Amino acid sequence: MKTITHLSFYFIWVIFSSSAFAQKITLSHVEPAFWWVGMKNPELQILVHGPGIGQAQVSLSYKGVNLSGIEKVESPNYLFLNLQISPDAIAGKVPIVFKIGKKTFTHQYELRTKSSSTNRIQGFSPADVLYLIMPDRFSNGNQQNDTIAGMYEGTHRNKPFGRHGGDLKGISNHLDYIKNLGVTAIWLNPVLENNQRRESYHGYAITDLYQVDRRFGSNEEYVSFVNQSHQSGLKVIQDMVANHIGIEHWLMKDLPEKDWIHDSQAKEPMLTSYRTGTPSDPYASQFDLRKMTDGWFVPSMPDINQTNPRFATYLIQNSLWWIEYAGIDGIRMDTYPYPDKEFMANYAAALQNEYPKFNLVGEAWINSVPMTAYWQKGFKGTDGYVTQLPSVTDFPFYGTVIQALQEEGNWDTGLVRLYMLLGQDFIYPNPNNNVIFLDNHDLTRFFLSIGRDIQKFKLGITLLLTTRGIPQLYYGTELLMDGDGSVHPDVRKDFPGGWPGDPINAFTGQGRNASQNEAYEHIKKLLDWRKTQSVIHTGKLMHYLPEDNVYVYFRYTANESVMVILNGSSQEKNLSTKRFSERLQSFKQARDIISGENFSDLTTLKVPAKTSLVLELKK
Structure with missing residues (x-):
C-alpha cells in the first residue's frame, strides 16, 4: 500500500512537472x-x-x-x-x-x-496662467467610452460621487474656449486609470501608472490632446501621485515585495494624520512623523514606501516616461509632504536633470509660510534637508485673500493682511514661482467664499492676476460657479454645456447670464493683457501699507511700471498719490486696462467702492 502511494505521488509529480515545463x-x-x-x-x-x-x-x-x-x-x-x-x-x-x-x-x-522638438516640454513660469480642469466634469466628447467592459464604474451623471462621463475628447473640443479665455496652460486632475469600485471620478486612486483611464480615452488620445494643446498655444500640466495608489491597482494583487506598501500585511493599516507640517517640524517625534508619512491617505489608497529602491526607481521612471512620451510641460505632484522627503528630492532632481526647462509644483497644503517655503528649492533649514522642488502651492496666499476680502479694514484686518502676508516673502527662495489660487478642486469655490459678491470677486481676480506668482484658475470660476468645499462633489460640478442636451451652454456668451458675462469679461480682459506683460511676469513688486482698506502696489522693471489699486472699502476713495512718489517718479499719465480710461493727472485718483484699477503708467 505504501509502495502504491509513493508511486502515485511520483506519477503526480512527473505529470505536474511536465505540465509546468x-x-x-x-x-x-x-x-x-x-x-x-x-x-x-x-x-x-x-x-x-x-x-x-x-x-x-x-x-x-x-x-x-x-x-x-x-x-x-x-x-x-x-x-x-x-x-x-x-x-x-x-x-x-x-x-x-x-x-x-x-x-x-x-x-x-x-x-x-528621444524627441528633439523644441515645441515640447516647455515648462511653466510666472508668464503662464494655469487652468485647472477635472476631466470627468468638464465635457463629454465621446459617449462611447462612458462605460467600459471590465471596469467597475460606468457613467451615472445623476450621482454626485459617480462618474459623469467627461473625457479628453470633450476637453479637446473646447480648446478654443480655453484659449480665448486667455489662459496659457491646462492642468488636468489625474487622467491615469482609476478602476476603483466607487468614487473613481477624481482620479487620485491610480490603478495603472502607465495607462490613461479608458473612460477618458487612450494613451494615444492623450498624446493627441497634448499636441493639439501645443498647437493652440497651450501648455499641459499632468497631475501625478507618488504618495499612494488605488487599492485595486494590479500591484496590490501580487506585490513584488511586502514593503512596497506600508502596513501591507495589516488587517487595518494605519491612516495618516494629515499633519503636513510634521516633516519640517524640528521637534517632531518619530511616532508623529511615521503616522504622517507612512499612514494610508484613506482606506482605498494604500501608502507607497518610496524607500524601497526598486519602487523609487519605478516611480521616477514613470514620470520620465510620461514627460518624453506625451511631451507634457510640467507636473503637479499631489500630496507632496506625505511621501519620504529624501525620495521627493531625488525625484525632482532626476526630472530636472533630464529636462532642464521642465517645472513641477508640489501640493503642500499647509497654512504656514515657513512650512510651505521649506519645500521650495533653495530653502536652507536647520535640519540640512535639501529640497529640489522648484514650485510650491501657496495655500497661505489662498487663505489670506479670502479672509482679507471678507473683513472691514483696520490695523490688522482687511487688505492689510495681504501686505503682511507678502511681507513674509523673504522666507521663500523664489516667491515668484509659487502657484497662487483662489480655489481648486478641494476648496470652497471662490465666489461662495466671498459671499457671492461680484465686486469682491473682481478684486480677488485682479490681485491674483497682477501680484507675484504663477496664477491658477479653476474651471468655472469665470462663470461664478460655487460650491461648498466640505462636500467634494459640490465643488466639482459639471461645466454647463459640456454634455449633449444640456439646457445651458456656458461655452458661449449667449449661454451665460449678465453676472457671469461680467465675471468672464473681467477675467478675460486681465488675461489677454497679462500674456504680453513682462513687467508682470518678471517685474519687481513694491507695495504700500493699506490705508482705509485701500491697498496699492507696483509691478515694475527699469523701463515699465504698473500701479494696482484695490479699494476693499464700501466707500469711494479720492486717493492722493503723494506718498507713492518713489515709484511714480517721472510717470505723469496712465491708462486703466480694466475700464480703458485714460488719466492725464495722477495727483489724485478716484477709486469707486470695492473696485480695482490696473494702471499702465506712462511718462
Whole structure:
C-alpha cells in the first residue's frame, strides 16, 4: 500500500512537472513598455511580471545595451532587469530572452529615439496662467467610452460621487474656449486609470501608472490632446501621485515585495494624520512623523514606501516616461509632504536633470509660510534637508485673500493682511514661482467664499492676476460657479454645456447670464493683457501699507511700471498719490486696462467702492 502511494505521488509529480515545463512563458506586465536612446541617465530598470518568471534565466544581445543586473524579489512572479544604454545605442527592438527549463520566450523590447522638438516640454513660469480642469466634469466628447467592459464604474451623471462621463475628447473640443479665455496652460486632475469600485471620478486612486483611464480615452488620445494643446498655444500640466495608489491597482494583487506598501500585511493599516507640517517640524517625534508619512491617505489608497529602491526607481521612471512620451510641460505632484522627503528630492532632481526647462509644483497644503517655503528649492533649514522642488502651492496666499476680502479694514484686518502676508516673502527662495489660487478642486469655490459678491470677486481676480506668482484658475470660476468645499462633489460640478442636451451652454456668451458675462469679461480682459506683460511676469513688486482698506502696489522693471489699486472699502476713495512718489517718479499719465480710461493727472485718483484699477503708467 505504501509502495502504491509513493508511486502515485511520483506519477503526480512527473505529470505536474511536465505540465509546468510545457506551459508557455507569459508576461503580464513589462514596465516601462518602451524607453528611449539619448537619455542623459544611461540606466534603465525594467519591471517584468508574469507567472513564475522569477525563476527565468535572462539574456540579451544588442549593440550598446548591457544587461547589468537581474534582481529577484519575494514574489516569484517578478524580475527586475537593470540595463545600461550607452550613448551610441540606436533605436530598435532589443531581444530579451527568458528561459525556464527547456522553454524560452523572446520579448522584443523597443528603444525609441528621444524627441528633439523644441515645441515640447516647455515648462511653466510666472508668464503662464494655469487652468485647472477635472476631466470627468468638464465635457463629454465621446459617449462611447462612458462605460467600459471590465471596469467597475460606468457613467451615472445623476450621482454626485459617480462618474459623469467627461473625457479628453470633450476637453479637446473646447480648446478654443480655453484659449480665448486667455489662459496659457491646462492642468488636468489625474487622467491615469482609476478602476476603483466607487468614487473613481477624481482620479487620485491610480490603478495603472502607465495607462490613461479608458473612460477618458487612450494613451494615444492623450498624446493627441497634448499636441493639439501645443498647437493652440497651450501648455499641459499632468497631475501625478507618488504618495499612494488605488487599492485595486494590479500591484496590490501580487506585490513584488511586502514593503512596497506600508502596513501591507495589516488587517487595518494605519491612516495618516494629515499633519503636513510634521516633516519640517524640528521637534517632531518619530511616532508623529511615521503616522504622517507612512499612514494610508484613506482606506482605498494604500501608502507607497518610496524607500524601497526598486519602487523609487519605478516611480521616477514613470514620470520620465510620461514627460518624453506625451511631451507634457510640467507636473503637479499631489500630496507632496506625505511621501519620504529624501525620495521627493531625488525625484525632482532626476526630472530636472533630464529636462532642464521642465517645472513641477508640489501640493503642500499647509497654512504656514515657513512650512510651505521649506519645500521650495533653495530653502536652507536647520535640519540640512535639501529640497529640489522648484514650485510650491501657496495655500497661505489662498487663505489670506479670502479672509482679507471678507473683513472691514483696520490695523490688522482687511487688505492689510495681504501686505503682511507678502511681507513674509523673504522666507521663500523664489516667491515668484509659487502657484497662487483662489480655489481648486478641494476648496470652497471662490465666489461662495466671498459671499457671492461680484465686486469682491473682481478684486480677488485682479490681485491674483497682477501680484507675484504663477496664477491658477479653476474651471468655472469665470462663470461664478460655487460650491461648498466640505462636500467634494459640490465643488466639482459639471461645466454647463459640456454634455449633449444640456439646457445651458456656458461655452458661449449667449449661454451665460449678465453676472457671469461680467465675471468672464473681467477675467478675460486681465488675461489677454497679462500674456504680453513682462513687467508682470518678471517685474519687481513694491507695495504700500493699506490705508482705509485701500491697498496699492507696483509691478515694475527699469523701463515699465504698473500701479494696482484695490479699494476693499464700501466707500469711494479720492486717493492722493503723494506718498507713492518713489515709484511714480517721472510717470505723469496712465491708462486703466480694466475700464480703458485714460488719466492725464495722477495727483489724485478716484477709486469707486470695492473696485480695482490696473494702471499702465506712462511718462
